[in-house]
Amino acid sequence: MSAARPDQAPAAIPVYSPDSLRARLRRLPGDTRVTGERTAARLGAEVDELAAGLDVPYGEPIGYRVPNGDEWVVGFLGLLHAGATPLLVGQDAPAKEVERLFAAAGARRELVLDGGFRLVGDQPGDPGGHGVLLATSGTTGSPKLVLRDERSLLTEGERYQAKAGLDGTDRLVLPLPLTHAYALGWLAAALVSGTQVIVLAPTALLAVSAELADGATILALVPTMARLLALRARRRPVDAPKLRLAMVGAGPVDERLDEDFRTAFGISTGRNYGSTELGSVFAGLADLPPLCVGTPMPGVRYRIVEDDAPCSPGRVGSLEIAAGQTWHPTGDLAVADEQDRVRVLGRVHGAVRKGGRWVAPAEVESVLREHPHVDDAQARARRGRFADEDSIVADVVVNGVVGEAELLAFAKERLSAYKVPERIYVRREFERTATGKVVVGNARRYRLGDAAAVIDAMRAYRRSELVFALTELGVLDLLRDDGAEADRVADELSLSAEAVRGLLDIAVDLGVVTTDSGPGTVPAGFGELLGLEAELSRTWLTRKAIVDTVTAGVTKRPFDTADLGTTLPDVYRAAMHGPHTKARTRLGVRMLGAHARGRVLEVTAGPGRYLAEIAATGADVTGCHLTRVGRLAGPPHPSLSEPDNPVTVGDDPPACAFDACVVTNAVHGPGPAADPAWLLDRLVPGGVLLVDDLFLPGGGPGTELALDWLTHGGTAWPRVEQWLDALAAAGGSVVRTVRLTPPECCLILAKEEP
Numbered sequence: 242m243s244a245a246r247p248d249q250a251p252a253a254i255p256v257y258s259p260d261s262l263r264a265r266l267r268r269l270p271g272d273t274r275v276t277g278e279r280t281a282a283r284l285g286a287e288v289d290e291l292a293a294g295l296d297v298p299y300g301e302p303i304g305y306r307v308p309n310g311d312e313w314v315v316g317f318l319g320l321l322h323a324g325a326t327p328l329l330v331g332q333d334a335p336a337k338e339v340e341r342l343f344a345a346a347g348a349r350r351e352l353v354l355d356g357g358f359r360l361v362g363d364q365p366g367d368p369g370g371h372g373v374l375l376a377t378s379g380t381t382g383s384p385k386l387v388l389r390d391e392r393s394l395l396t397e398g399e400r401y402q403a404k405a406g407l408d409g410t411d412r413l414v415l416p417l418p419l420t421h422a423y424a425l426g427w428l429a430a431a432l433v434s435g436t437q438v439i440v441l442a443p444t445a446l447l448a449v450s451a452e453l454a455d456g457a458t459i460l461a462l463v464p465t466m467a468r469l470l471a472l473r474a475r476r477r478p479v480d481a482p483k484l485r486l487a488m489v490g491a492g493p494v495d496e497r498l499d500e501d502f503r504t505a506f507g508i509s510t511g512r513n514y515g516s517t518e519l520g521s522v523f524a525g526l527a528d529l530p531p532l533c534v535g536t537p538m539p540g541v542r543y544r545i546v547e548d549d550a551p552c553s554p555g556r557v558g559s560l561e562i563a564a565g566q567t568w569h570p571t572g573d574l575a576v577a578d579e580q581d582r583v584r585v586l587g588r589v590h591g592a593v594r595k596g597g598r599w600v601a602p603a604e605v606e607s608v609l610r611e612h613p614h615v616d617d618a619q620a621r622a623r624r625g626r627f628a629d630e631d632s633i634v635a636d637v638v639v640n641g642v643v644g645e646a647e648l649l650a651f652a653k654e655r656l657s658a659y660k661v662p663e664r665i666y667v668r669r670e671f672e673r674t675a676t677g678k679v680v681v682g683n684a685r686r687y688r689l690g691d692a693a694a695v696i697d698a699m700r701a702y703r704r705s706e707l708v709f710a711l712t713e714l715g716v717l718d719l720l721r722d723d724g725a726e727a728d729r730v731a732d733e734l735s736l737s738a739e740a741v742r743g744l745l746d747i748a749v750d751l752g753v754v755t756t757d758s759g760p761g762t763v764p765a766g767f768g769e770l771l772g773l774e775a776e777l778s779r780t781w782l783t784r785k786a787i788v789d790t791v792t793a794g795v796t797k798r799p800f801d802t803a804d805l806g807t808t809l810p811d812v813y814r815a816a817m818h819g820p821h822t823k824a825r826t827r828l829g830v831r832m833l834g835a836h837a838r839g840r841v842l843e844v845t846a847g848p849g850r851y852l853a854e855i856a857a858t859g860a861d862v863t864g865c866h867l868t869r870v871g872r873l874a875g876p877p878h879p880s881l882s883e884p885d886n887p888v889t890v891g892d893d894p895p896a897c898a899f900d901a902c903v904v905t906n907a908v909h910g911p912g913p914a915a916d917p918a919w920l921l922d923r924l925v926p927g928g929v930l931l932v933d934d935l936f937l938p939g940g941g942p943g944t945e946l947a948l949d950w951l952t953h954g955g956t957a958w959p960r961v962e963q964w965l966d967a968l969a970a971a972g973g974s975v976v977r978t979v980r981l982t983p984p985e986c987c988l989i990l991a992k993e994e995p
Contacts, residue, residue, distance in 0.1 A: 260392045262432055263288060263322045269435045273409070276311045277439045284315065291319030291358055297350075299324040300368040303360070304343055304351035306330040306420070309440050313419055314428065316358055321373070321391060327352075328374040328386075329420040345386050346374050375422055377517040387517045389422075397520035398429030400538040404524045405459065405486060407434035412483075413459045414452045416441040416466060422517040423490045427461045446473055446972055453481035453506075460484060464492040467502055467510060473972045474505035476897070476922055476993070481506050486526060488513050493585070495607035496531040511535075514585055516571060522562050523583055531607050532584045543583070544568070545575050554579050557599045559589055574601050593622045593631045600633050600660050608655045609635060609665070614643040617671060620662065632663040639667055640916050644796035667796070670963065704751055709775045711748065716741070717771075720754055721763055766821030773816035776809055781953045790952045800953040805872060813873045817906050818847035825981065825988070826854045829903070829933050832977060832990045836929050839900030840864035844914040846871040846906040851933075852888055853878040863887040866894045870912030871954075896922045901929050908934045908964060910955025917964070917971040921993045930973065932989040936961040943985055961987050 263285070269275065271282030279287070297303060303320055305327040307313045320327040328346045330339055343349070347369065350362030372390035401407065413436050417424035431438035439457065441448050446469060453460070462470070467489050473479070484506060489498075490513030503509045508527060514534035515521035522543070525535020537543055544551055545558040552558035560575035560583070561568045574586040586601030593600035602620035609618035617638040622631050637648065648665045689695065711717045715734050719725045727745055731738035748754040780786065781800055790798040829851060830837050838860050843852045849867040856862045857880065867877055867890045881888050902923050907914035914920065920930055937944050937959045950956050958964035965975060972993055979988040 260390075260395065261322075262318055262391055262394065262429065265395060265398075265432050266318070273435045274437045275431065275435065276314055276437065278311050279315075281435070284318075287315045288318040288322055291315060292322035295319065295323040295325065295352075295360065297323050297325040297360075298365055298368045300326055300371045301350070302326045302328050302346040302348040302366045302369060302374060304328045304330055304339070304346075304348045306332050306334065306339070306351070307354045308332055309417075309419055309442050311440065312354055313440065314438075316352055316354065317419070319358070320352060321371075324371060326369060326371055326374055326388070329425075330376070331418055331420050342376055342386070373425070375420070375425070375517050377422075387422075389518075389520070393520060394425065394429040395433060396540070397426045397515075398431075398433035400521060400540060401426065401430030401524075402434045403539045405430070405488075405526070407431075407436050409435035411436045411458045411485075412452075412456060413438045413461065414441065414449055414457045415439065415461050416443055416445055416449050417461060417463060418443055421491065422520060423463070423513065423515065424461065426515065426520045444969065446470065450474075450477075450479045453479055453484055456483045457481070458483045458485050460487040462487060462489045462510075464489055464494060464498060467494070468498060469970065469972060471498070471501040471505040472918060475501075476972070477926065479505065484508060486511050488524065488526075490514065490521070493532050493603050493607065494529075495610050497610050499529075499531070514583075516562075516569075519562060519569060523585075525582065529582065530584065532586065532603055533582050534585050536581050536583070545577055545583075552576075557586065557601065560585065574599060587620075593633045602633070605633060605635060605652070605656065605660060605662060608652060609637055609648065611655070612643070612648060612651050614639050615648070616640050619671060623663065633660070634664045634666070635662040636666045636668050636671070638670055640918075643667070644794070670967070704753070705774070705778060707744070707748060707751070708753060708771070709778060711744070711753070712771055712775060716745075765824075766816065766819060769812070769816040769819050769821065772812045776812050777949065780809060782948055786952050787948065795951070795956060798952065801872070810873050810875055814847060814875050818850050822850060823854070825933065825986070826850050828979065829931055829988050830854055830858075832979070832988060833901050833903075833929065833931055836901035840866075840898060840925075841901045841903060842866045842868065842894050842899040842923050843903045843905060844868045844870060844894075844907050844912070844920070845904070846874050848875060848878040849881050849888075849905075850878060851903045851905060851931075853880050856880055856886065856888070861887075864898075865889070866891065866899070868892055868894055868913075870907050870910075870914060873953075894923055897925055899923050899928060900925060901931065903931045903933065905933045906935070907955075908932050908958060909950055910957045912955070915955055915957035917968045917973060921971055921973055924993060928992070929976065930991045930993075932964070932987065932991070935986050936964070938985050946985075961989070965989075 266275070266281055266285050269281040271280060273281040275281050275284055303325045305316060305320060307316055317327055328342065328348050330342055347367040349364050349366040350360050352358055353361050370388050370390070372388045373394065375387045375389060377385050377387055407430060413427065413431055415424055415427055415438055419425060419428060419440065428438060430436065439452050443466070449460070449470060450473070467487070485508070487502065487506065487508060488511035494510050494512055499510050509529070511527055512525045512529055512534045513521050514523040522538055522541045523534040523536065524538050525533060529535060542563040544561050545556070546552060546561060547556070547558035554577050557574055557576045560571045560573045562571055563569070572589050574589055575583050576586065577583050585603065587603040605620040606618040609615050615637050618635055620633055620635040623634050645665045645667065649661065652661050714736065716730055719730050719733065727742040728738050730736065731741045745754060749756060786799070790800070793799060837855050841852060841855060841862070842865070843849050845867070846869070849869070852862060852865055852867055865888045867881060867888055869877070876882065877890055880886065881890070902920050904914045904920065909915060924930065935946065937947055939960070947959055950959065958967060968975070968991055973991045976990040976992055981988070
């Protein structure tokens with residue numbers, strides 16, 4: 242029976258009416274396996290039991306943020322069956338976002354999974370319409386909630402059933418957050434058709450591959466997941482003997498992604514397009530042009546209009562959808578061909594109008610992604626002063642050394658002149674939503690900081706110049722062990738005693754020296770680091786060097802073509818790879834374990850200290866390889882240059898050849914070590930990756946190290962969390978992390994997911 246209150250019974254959906262997901266589940270034979278672990282009978286019984294124990298007013302919004310899996314399905318259907326309105330919230334949503342969504346929905350209680358389902362909260366929320374509350378992007382900065390009733394979900398499921406030919410014999414893999422409308426539509430399709438649905442975590446690449454090998458027939462994806470699967474399959478071929486449909490929704494599919502997926506799995510991508518309000522409305526099964534989302538799903542009408550007039554095939558206009566009697570503007574630009582196939586070209590509000598013609602950002606993005614060094618692209622409008630004076634600019638995420646001029650030339654060869662971006666900006670990463678969509682309009686806006694912080698930064702050079710002056714005078718050497726009186730310092734160094742006392746008193750106030758008793762605490766490598774910093778303060782970290790770099794751009798910075806002489810390379814190698822790094826190197830070798838006795842690749846901005854350490858243990862280094870990157874790397878370690886040493890040296894180590902890959906002071910680039918996918922590609926199955934490098938702290942002291950990377954180093958992954966995200970996106974996972982401070986140095990042992 243329905244859990245609706247008696248005074249609201251007339252508005253309730255009967256439990257076993259055709260408009261109930263629970264009723265559709267009841268129609269299936271009891272032994273039909275509908276999820277990974279549950280038959281229709283078992284799932285129905287658990288849903289009934291949960292609903293019977295929930296005392297909720299009909300239509301009460303109940304927060305719901307449970308991990309993807311069979312249990313999610315039980316809780317979701319149980320809430321609906323009890324008459325509640327589930328408010329679907331991503332499990333990883335930050336607390337403030339959860340608060341905003343709950344407030345917008347009027348929700349005061351939440352269903353949680355903690356050894357079993359239970360309601361958390363003291364007071365019921367305000368009852369409203371019955372259905373599912375889905376969060377979508379609003380236009381005012383506040384969350385926008387869309388209420389979908391069960392009838393609309395069932396209708397969407399029936400569209401999928403007809404379009405994809407679901408007959409109860411398929412096995413659907415769903416590695417998408419079920420809080421998203423696209424995934425929810427596929428879940429409805431499974432319940433309607435009796436298709437088994439395997440619900441997985443959105444990052445479960447290994448589990449997806451296992452399901453494909455075990456006979457899964459349908460795979461529902463977003464573009465980001467499709468790219469990751471294709472990338473993983475390139476390194477570790479995936480057997481998918483029964484896969485007949487891989488449908489990609491919630492984002493555009495360009496030619497490059499479709500080709501990569503076809504190469505990996507033997508089939509091209511299907512496409513899907515929809516909205517939170519209407520669900521899926523377009524779909525295509527295979528062999529579609531770039532950016533094409535297929536044809537209308539059953540029961541869906543569409544039109545493409547410009548200035549309220551219908552567009553002929555081939556003419557770009559605004560897309561409107563009717564899934565019933567009402568026309569809904571989608572806010573997207575689209576164009577249809579003679580076969581009724583629709584290409585979605587991007588948002589109307591982000592499109593560019595030039596000389597009476599539309600420039601679609603999606604088309605520009607698709608072309609830029611064809612460049613071999615472009616991983617992703619985002620195009621956007623730059624508004625002009627007058628109508629038809631807009632221009633288009635693009636941001637690109639690159640995987641190598643490529644500049645704006647090369648990318649513009651590439652675009653000019655493939656786009657009409659009015660579609661070529663005015664500027665192309667190189668970025669390291671894009672912020673994305675849970676389903677992989679790029680967050681639009683997320684450019685950071687900079688303003689002058691706190692006055693005290695600005696003044697402190699202006700005066701900071703005085704502290705460093707004090708340290709360098711004490712060094713050049715020889716004062717620090719005299720103070721290093723047991724300390725010395727100012728008069729003794731002055732006498733031994735032939736300096737003014739009065740000036741020395743004044744200088745040392747300033748140093749005491751700044752914390753550079755101390756008058757406390759006890760031995761000094763000078764870390765290993767202090768002198769070498771001091772020598773490097775002093776040299777950089779005269780050369781590549783001067784005001785002029787920073788200004789020249791910013792003026793020229795990172796890809797054309799003066800450092801990359803200047804005569805470096807010998808001083809900077811010498812002090813750099815002494816500071817970054819000198820004897821004081823031996824303990825850290827030995828720790829890294831121990832972390833490698835048995836892999837250190839196999840074939841090891843070291844990619845480094847230094848001499849190859851890991852390979853030298855491994856060779857010094859007497860291990861056989863046959864098959865090992867050294868790749869040096871950057872202008873400061875210098876010659877190989879002397880032990881690696883001996884005539885009988887079998888370690889090879891070169892810039893292009895083979896793929897799938899090494900038991901271990903070690904990256905030493907090179908993960909930030911420039912060079913291939915900044916690309917986690919390239920590093921994982923070098924490994925044999927079961928191999929490991931070790932990174933030994935410096936990373937920025939979360940802010941405050943130490944962050945100024947980023948200036949080194951800007952003027953004369955690499956700028957990839959400044960913070961360890963960014964590199965870990967890139968590693969995960971390439972299909973790797975962390976085994977162990979050791980943080981060593983100061984400075985902010987990390988040893989990270991990783992592997993590729995098998």
